[in-house]
Amino acid sequence: MPDPVSLGGPRFRTEPAELYRELRREHGAVAPVLLDGDVPAWLVLGYRELHQVTGDPVLFSRDSGLWNQWHRIPDDWPLLPMIGRGQSSVLYTVGERHRERAAVISDALEAVDPFELRAHAERFADELIDAVCAKGETDLVADYAALLPVRVLATLFGFADEQGPDLVGALNAMINGREGAIAGQLHVAASMARLVADRAARPTDDVVSRMLAAGHARHSHWGSGGLTHEEITQDIMVMMAAGHQPTADWIGNSLRLMLTDDRFAASLFGGRHSVPEAMNEVLWEDTPTQNVAGRWASRDTRLGGRAIHAGDLLLLGLQGANHDPQVRTHGSALTGGNSAHFSFGHGEHRCPFPAQEIAEVIARTGIEVVLDRLPDIDLAVPAESLTRRPSPWLRGLTELPVRFTPVPALGGTPV
Numbered sequence: 001m002p003d004p005v006s007l008g009g010p011r012f013r014t015e016p017a018e019l020y021r022e023l024r025r026e027h028g029a030v031a032p033v034l035l036d037g038d039v040p041a042w043l044v045l046g047y048r049e050l051h052q053v054t055g056d057p058v059l060f061s062r063d064s065g066l067w068n069q070w071h072r073i074p075d076d077w078p079l080l081p082m083i084g085r086g087q088s089s090v091l092y093t094v095g096e097r098h099r100e101r102a103a104v105i106s107d108a109l110e111a112v113d114p115f116e117l118r119a120h121a122e123r124f125a126d127e128l129i130d131a132v133c134a135k136g137e138t139d140l141v142a143d144y145a146a147l148l149p150v151r152v153l154a155t156l157f158g159f160a161d162e163q164g165p166d167l168v169g170a171l172n173a174m175i176n177g178r179e180g181a182i183a184g185q186l187h188v189a190a191s192m193a194r195l196v197a198d199r200a201a202r203p204t205d206d207v208v209s210r211m212l213a214a215g216h217a218r219h220s221h222w223g224s225g226g227l228t229h230e231e232i233t234q235d236i237m238v239m240m241a242a243g244h245q246p247t248a249d250w251i252g253n254s255l256r257l258m259l260t261d262d263r264f265a266a267s268l269f270g271g272r273h274s275v276p277e278a279m280n281e282v283l284w285e286d287t288p289t290q291n292v293a294g295r296w297a298s299r300d301t302r303l304g305g306r307a308i309h310a311g312d313l314l315l316l317g318l319q320g321a322n323h324d325p326q327v328r329t330h331g332s333a334l335t336g337g338n339s340a341h342f343s344f345g346h347g348e349h350r351c352p353f354p355a356q357e358i359a360e361v362i363a364r365t366g367i368e369v370v371l372d373r374l375p376d377i378d379l380a381v382p383a384e385s386l387t388r389r390p391s392p393w394l395r396g397l398t399e400l401p402v403r404f405t406p407v408p409a410l411g412g413t414p415v
């Protein structure tokens with residue numbers, strides 16, 4: 001059998017599509033891979049196999065406590081935050097308690113008014129374009145995509161506008177994982193805890209207030225349960241971290257496609273009809289969440305012809321499954337309305353449907369505002385020189401330098 005492939009290898013960062021094809025050819029739908037420190041895991045690349053894994057949360061559990069490799073994981077292992085030891089957010093909760101927490105989150109997000117959401121997204125997007133439109137050039141990643149989703153999400157959750165800029169800085173520092181990451185995380189966590197305490201005392205109409213109210217409702221109905229303030233704080237943190245970066249990458253990857261591919265050139269100048277097509281194609285071809293860690297087998301089983309042992313870690317190869325030839329008729333780009341991709345996961349632990357809709361509105365509005373405000377926008381560097389962040393998990397551009405004819409700011413009150 002061919003050797004396992006290191007998931008940290010350079011090809012996962014540069015040309016993953018080709019590598020997923022090779023892996024499938026050499027290993028089949030479930031490929032052995034090595035994580036940092038040569039820790040073994042399975043990468044599930046087959047569409048059908050990924051359905052099996054995500055559709056059976058008992059056999060393939062979200063409980064990382066089941067892992068049979070804990071004995072060899074050092075305290076400073078770089079992937080620990082992703083694997084979730086000792087974390088008790090909705091991501092790592094299982095069974096009935098997970099269903100309750102996921103329902104509280106879904107209900108609180110479902111109640112977001114789509115018109116208000118669109119208006120918030122437009123307001124922040126216009127403000128960001130105002131800051132650069134007179135210059136004739138900008139980096140649409142650092143100056144735009146990386147700043148937009150967090151501001152919109154913060155407003156939906158209940159943060160005051162004045163808190164927005166600090167949160168943006170802290171969250172991006174935390175996600176970048178370099179100097180300032182710990183301070184960033186502490187700032188975000190403390191802000192979340194303060195918001196929850198404040199809304200518990202003075203509820204209004206926002207996501208946090210609704211999560212608290214759902215907790216009280218459950219409490220009085222069943223005489224127990226309800227989410228604790230700590231659980232709500234953790235889950236707001238998850239929504240912020242799980243929501244911001246992939247939405248920012250969805251904006252960046254879609255703008256890259258529209259700026260580099262002739263099929264989208266007409267709409268750049270002529271209208272916006274193909275923004276949804278570009279966004280959908282990105283979810284199939286260049287998806288923000290490429291691989292997810294993960295699920296743990298709760299007993300010995302077989303998957304895609306492999307013997308999986310109890311406690312083995314399975315990584316969800318979302319991009320690999322999206323490229324599975326079994327679901328790709330001509331290997332062609334999938335545009336139009338086909339949204340049977342795996343980019344938001346599947347099953348009980350998938351991205352909640354209202355969260356997907358919120359991400360879609362933020363990303364579409366963000367892209368439309370760029371095209372409306374800077375109609376002759378063009379890449380400022382050769383397309384081949386655009387680079388991705390070095391990560392096999394979340395795929396996004398390091399920068400997207402563009403130029404355009406300078407235009408005046410819309411003005412309005414800065415927020």
Ligand code: HEM
Nearest residue numbers: 090091102239242243246247250344345349350351355359
């Ligand atoms: C382009 C944007 C987004 C992408 C690609 C994305 C992708 C995903 C994926 C693949 C999962 C499943 C992980 C797994 O199966 O283990 C997930 C879970 C989740 N996402 Fe998203 N997401 C996005 C935006 C958002 C937003 C905007 C929010 C919140 C406002 C959000 C909240 C969540 C939550 C709470 C979960 C955990 C669900 C659970 O464990 O029950 N996501 N997301």
